[in-house]
Amino acid sequence: TGHHWGYGKEDGPSSWYRNYPVAEGNRQSPIDIVPNEASHDRDLGPIMTNYDHCTSINISNNGHSVVVEFNDSDDRSVIKGGPLDNPYRLKQFHFHWGGKGHEGSEHTVSGEGFASELHLVHWNAVKYKTYGEASTAPDGLAVLGIFLETGDDHRWLHMITDVLYMVKYKGSITDFKGFNPNCLLPSSLHYWTYLGSLTTPPLHESVIWIILKEPIEVSEKQLGMFRMLLFTEEDDDQKMRMENNFRPPQPIKGRRVRSSN
Numbered sequence: 001t002g003h004h005w006g007y008g009k010e011d012g013p014s015s016w017y018r019n020y021p022v023a024e025g026n027r028q029s030p031i032d033i034v035p036n037e038a039s040h041d042r043d044l045g046p047i048m049t050n051y052d053h054c055t056s057i058n059i060s061n062n063g064h065s066v067v068v069e070f071n072d073s074d075d076r077s078v079i080k081g082g083p084l085d086n087p088y089r090l091k092q093f094h095f096h097w098g099g100k101g102h103e104g105s106e107h108t109v110s111g112e113g114f115a116s117e118l119h120l121v122h123w124n125a126v127k128y129k130t131y132g133e134a135s136t137a138p139d140g141l142a143v144l145g146i147f148l149e150t151g152d153d154h155r156w157l158h159m160i161t162d163v164l165y166m167v168k169y170k171g172s173i174t175d176f177k178g179f180n181p182n183c184l185l186p187s188s189l190h191y192w193t194y195l196g197s198l199t200t201p202p203l204h205e206s207v208i209w210i211i212l213k214e215p216i217e218v219s220e221k222q223l224g225m226f227r228m229l230l231f232t233e234e235d236d237d238q239k240m241r242m243e244n245n246f247r248p249p250q251p252i253k254g255r256r257v258r259s260s261n
């Protein structure tokens with residue numbers, strides 16, 4: 001089902017338009033954020049994340065990234081406020097990263113990339129019945145983007161890197177309960193926000209992006225653990241390391257980026 005796509009020379013971002021024409025649409029993501037061109041909106045309130053009773057279920061390798069899924073059967077773990085008219089339910093989070101020393105984030109700031117970018121994907125369960133339906137609606141998803149820069153060890157990221165060996169191959173999945181993503185947030189929730197899309201096929205233009213200005217610090221060693229994951233399946237004799245799984249910035253096409261402050 002669906003078309004094969006990846007991050008290589010033949011199946012990478014510059015070829016996605018063939019099977020997913022919306023790749024050339026008017027609200028594609030990621031973008032380059034230029035802080036002094038962002039408009040400071042006084043009526044843009046703070047965002048609030050309430051992940052305390054969230055229920056992580058599993059962690060898996062989908063052949064594109066490593067994904068932690070959550071139980072989204074009620075409003076236990078939501079993001080609200082800021083540009084959002086409703087609370088949006090946490091569905092999953094995943095990462096994008098580079099090769100050794102290479103950039104790896106999807107959004108850039110004044111042309112500068114970061115080593116990695118964490119995406120917490122939420123959906124508008126007030127207006128839509130299912131995640132699938134929300135993922136195709138213009139206000140269906142809210143993705144909280146957090147930049148990762150290399151520096152000291154992140155005190156909680158080891159809870160994820162310690163289990164990556166269990167999901168080395170595409171299609172592998174294992175239990176991952178009781179993880180609260182609050183521990184991955186930086187101290188400041190100041191953000192930029194704009195209307196965009198999924199950054200992987202099907203590239204639906206359904207995302208209200210909320211990008212935190214403050215990166216979190218992770219060590220080169222922790223980041224290196226992500227690079228031991230493979231794009232390929234266990235029985236595939238071609239072992240392709242999972243790295244550089246990021247889409248480059250797309251044309252802004254007249255969109256406005258707003259800043260919380």
Ligand SMILES: COc1ccc(/C(C)=C/C(=O)O)cc1
Pocket residue numbers: 119121131132135197198199200201202
């Ligand atoms: C319902 O199908 C979906 C496929 C992908 C995605 C995401 C969340 C893609 C991305 O992270 O860019 C959501 C729904």
Ligand SMILES: [Zn+2]
Pocket residue numbers: 094095096119199
């Ligand atoms: Zn992503």
